Amino acid sequence: MEYIVAFTVGGLICVVGQIMLDFFKFSPAHVMSSLVVIGALLDGFHLYDRLIDFAGAGAIVPITSFGHSLVHGAMIEAQRSGFLGIGMGIFEVTSAGISSAILFGFLVAIFFKPKG
Amino acid sequence: MDQDQLEKNKKKYKKAIEPFQPKPSYFKNCFKAFLIGGVICAIGQGIANLYIYYFDLTEKTVASAMLGTLILIASVLTALGIYDRIGQFAGAGSIATVTGFANAISSSALEHKSEGVVLGIAGNMFKIAGAVIVFGVVSAYIVSMIRLLVQTLIS
Numbered sequence: 001m002e003y004i005v006a007f008t009v010g011g012l013i014c015v016v017g018q019i020m021l022d023f024f025k026f027s028p029a030h031v032m033s034s035l036v037v038i039g040a041l042l043d044g045f046h047l048y049d050r051l052i053d054f055a056g057a058g059a060i061v062p063i064t065s066f067g068h069s070l071v072h073g074a075m076i077e078a079q080r081s082g083f084l085g086i087g088m089g090i091f092e093v094t095s096a097g098i099s100s101a102i103l104f105g106f107l108v109a110i111f112f113k114p115k116g
Numbered sequence: 117m118d119q120d121q122l123e124k125n126k127k128k129y130k131k132a133i134e135p136f137q138p139k140p141s142y143f144k145n146c147f148k149a150f151l152i153g154g155v156i157c158a159i160g161q162g163i164a165n166l167y168i169y170y171f172d173l174t175e176k177t178v179a180s181a182m183l184g185t186l187i188l189i190a191s192v193l194t195a196l197g198i199y200d201r202i203g204q205f206a207g208a209g210s211i212a213t214v215t216g217f218a219n220a221i222s223s224s225a226l227e228h229k230s231e232g233v234v235l236g237i238a239g240n241m242f243k244i245a246g247a248v249i250v251f252g253v254v255s256a257y258i259v260s261m262i263r264l265l266v267q268t269l270i271s
Contacts, residue, residue, distance in 0.1 A: 018212075061186065109229055113229075
């Protein structure tokens with residue numbers, strides 16, 4: 001059951017991205033940036049947490065969760081140390097994702113030859 | 117030929133070739149994006165369940181490990197040239213997920229490999245993904261500022 005929910009919610013977020021690509025003629029970079037901003041805005045109203053509770057990986061895997069976890073880390077640290085905490089905690093939750101993307105991207109570029 | 121004439125000719129040409137251009141099939145594209153995006157999310161759910169079952173992780177802590185695994189898979193698939201083929205079929209299905217983020221990083225790193233390790237790979241790695249991080253951080257800053265302000269005003 002949770003696979004079906006994850007499939008549906010994740011698929012719907014991708015459809016939003018596809019609509020941006022086809023109707024508004026966005027480039028892939030524009031689509032990703034807009035989705036991240038949407039995720040951050042939704043988390044500002046505590047809505048994205050509920051979506052994650054409902055859909056699990058269906059809400060975590062799409063790029064919108066990147067904006068969500070940026071706001072999330074900032075708010076966790078801000079509860080402890082006030083306005084300065086926003087800057088201190090902004091990468092706290094999402095740092096595993098970014099650092100592994102950099103590491104694997106670098107290693108892959110070193111060891112593989114470009115194709116196509 | 118002056119500028120006006122050039123502009124007019126451009127418009128005429130666009131109108132003339134219109135019947136010969138393929139119409140983008142919106143519904144089909146959306147369905148493909150839905151299918152592939154959904155499958156990627158379902159795979160993520162499967163990996164998360166596997167990690168919870170085999171390792172001592174909770175539902176809160178498993179997200180980073182699951183995303184890391186997906187990013188590793190996407191980077192390797194990009195290097196093998198498979199991810200581009202999936203992307204041609206799926207459109208936004210392969211862009212709007214975290215695997216698309218990993219693909220953006222590793223594909224631009226691979227593309228500029230010939231320019232050297234420092235200036236090529238490391239310097240161009242964030243060509244597309246940099247925009248995502250910049251917009252994410254700026255919007256997250258603004259949103260958190262407003263939320264904290266509202267919180268302190270209420271309490």
